[in-house]
Amino acid sequence: MAFRPPRALDVKMTNAMDKRVELTGLSQLELISYVETLGEPAYRGRQLFAALQHRRLRDFEAISDLPKALRTRLTEVAQAATLKIESQYTSGDGTRRYLMKTHDGLPVETVFIPEERRDTICFSSQSGCPLQCTFCLTAQLGLLRSLTAGEIVEQIQIALNDAYGAGVKPPRGTNLVAMGAGEPLLNLDSLLKALRVMADPQGLHIVPNRVTVSTAGVVPRILDLAKTTDRPHLAISLAAPTDELRNELMPINKRWPLDELLAACKVFEKTLKPGERLTFEYVMLDRVNDSDEQARQLANLLNRHNIKAKVNLIPHNPADPLPYQPSSEATVERFKNILESKGIHTYVRRPRGRDIFAACGQLAARQGTLSNLSQTTPIGAIS
Numbered sequence: 001m002a003f004r005p006p007r008a009l010d011v012k013m014t015n016a017m018d019k020r021v022e023l024t025g026l027s028q029l030e031l032i033s034y035v036e037t038l039g040e041p042a043y044r045g046r047q048l049f050a051a052l053q054h055r056r057l058r059d060f061e062a063i064s065d066l067p068k069a070l071r072t073r074l075t076e077v078a079q080a081a082t083l084k085i086e087s088q089y090t091s092g093d094g095t096r097r098y099l100m101k102t103h104d105g106l107p108v109e110t111v112f113i114p115e116e117r118r119d120t121i122c123f124s125s126q127s128g129c130p131l132q133c134t135f136c137l138t139a140q141l142g143l144l145r146s147l148t149a150g151e152i153v154e155q156i157q158i159a160l161n162d163a164y165g166a167g168v169k170p171p172r173g174t175n176l177v178a179m180g181a182g183e184p185l186l187n188l189d190s191l192l193k194a195l196r197v198m199a200d201p202q203g204l205h206i207v208p209n210r211v212t213v214s215t216a217g218v219v220p221r222i223l224d225l226a227k228t229t230d231r232p233h234l235a236i237s238l239a240a241p242t243d244e245l246r247n248e249l250m251p252i253n254k255r256w257p258l259d260e261l262l263a264a265c266k267v268f269e270k271t272l273k274p275g276e277r278l279t280f281e282y283v284m285l286d287r288v289n290d291s292d293e294q295a296r297q298l299a300n301l302l303n304r305h306n307i308k309a310k311v312n313l314i315p316h317n318p319a320d321p322l323p324y325q326p327s328s329e330a331t332v333e334r335f336k337n338i339l340e341s342k343g344i345h346t347y348v349r350r351p352r353g354r355d356i357f358a359a360c361g362q363l364a365a366r367q368g369t370l371s372n373l374s375q376t377t378p379i380g381a382i383s
């Protein structure tokens with residue numbers, strides 16, 4: 001039959017039928033067992049883990065310390081990389097945003113935020129999101145699917161490789177925040193698996209103490225997380241001080257209202273380590289949740305539950321289809337002062353990467369809007 005170039009549909013079907021094992025989500029022990037099934041000794045598994053996780057190599061052919069025959073075999077039966085960068089954007093402040101695609105064509109967004117003393121990578125736990133927070137752009141995609149542990153790990157590898165090059169040790173520590181697309185506590189098993197893989201000192205070595213998971217308030221999973229050893233830090237997105245308003249802004253509140261949520265936070269608080277604090281995030285929406293009265297209600301809510309948390313005020317990042325505007329700087333400052341006068345530690349979060357829509361809640365496929373920005377696209381699979 002004459003050769004014809006593959007059509008998009010063919011590529012999708014090939015990917016969907018790809019039976020090769022994804023190795024990025026496997027722990028060192030699992031990789032050792034895996035190479036043993038290929039008839040290889042355990043030390044090859046350790047070598048492979050170091051190559052994939054410590055050196056962040058995303059192509060078996062690049063692992064030159066493995067014998068050629070094994071590399072060829074691995075290429076046939078396994079995968080070292082499934083996410084591809086579809087497009088990337090760099091902000092004037094150094095923030096880099098990536099739109100990646102899964103093997104089945106779904107969007108995954110990741111943001112790399114360089115700071116003087118550390119880098120922070122904001123990763124997605126799901127493609128899209130099932131929650132319907134009215135101020136968040138990702139909500140408009142709905143849930144496409146939860147990401148695998150490997151897809152979570154890959155986001156971090158891709159961002160570090162892009163910033164520093166494959167195999168290069170980052171000059172600063174890496175913090176992770178599960179604040180990209182999705183509700184991490186609706187994908188807790190894969191998330192915890194990814195965190196365990198990344199914590200390995202012979203791999204990426206990003207320990208849970210450097211990771212913050214943000215939730216809209218999935219109460220049973222907050223309680224599960226409280227029982228987890230080596231757990232990450234927790235942040236709770238509040239956005240409103242009363243059930244009435246929170247039901248409207250974050251419909252998940254109808255399932256787990258504020259009193260239940262804060263009772264779970266209280267249980268979680270008992271597991272905090274010295275110096276560790278729960279964080280509450282409060283997106284500031286102009287004339288919706290930013291009045292003096294609402295600041296007092298918020299302080300009273302936290303004080304009534306006797307929670308010694310800190311509050312992060314996040315100025316709303318506006319986006320066309322969202323019906324909100326950010327609170328003014330003066331309003332945010334007033335709100336902060338009221339909280340502080342009632343003994344609540346409050347911080348105002350500086351938006352990063354606003355010019356590339358990399359800020360919180362702005363992650364959603366916005367190809368059209370972004371196409372006129374400094375875009376490097378497409379660069380396909382990277383290693």
Ligand code: SAH
Nearest residue numbers: 136179183214215216237281316317360361
């Ligand atoms: N589902 C999780 C994690 C993703 S959202 C959660 O709800 O926490 C991460 C943070 O971004 C949340 O605190 C959320 O309230 C905030 N956020 C969402 N949309 C925003 C927007 N348009 N502007 C500012 N912050 C936003």
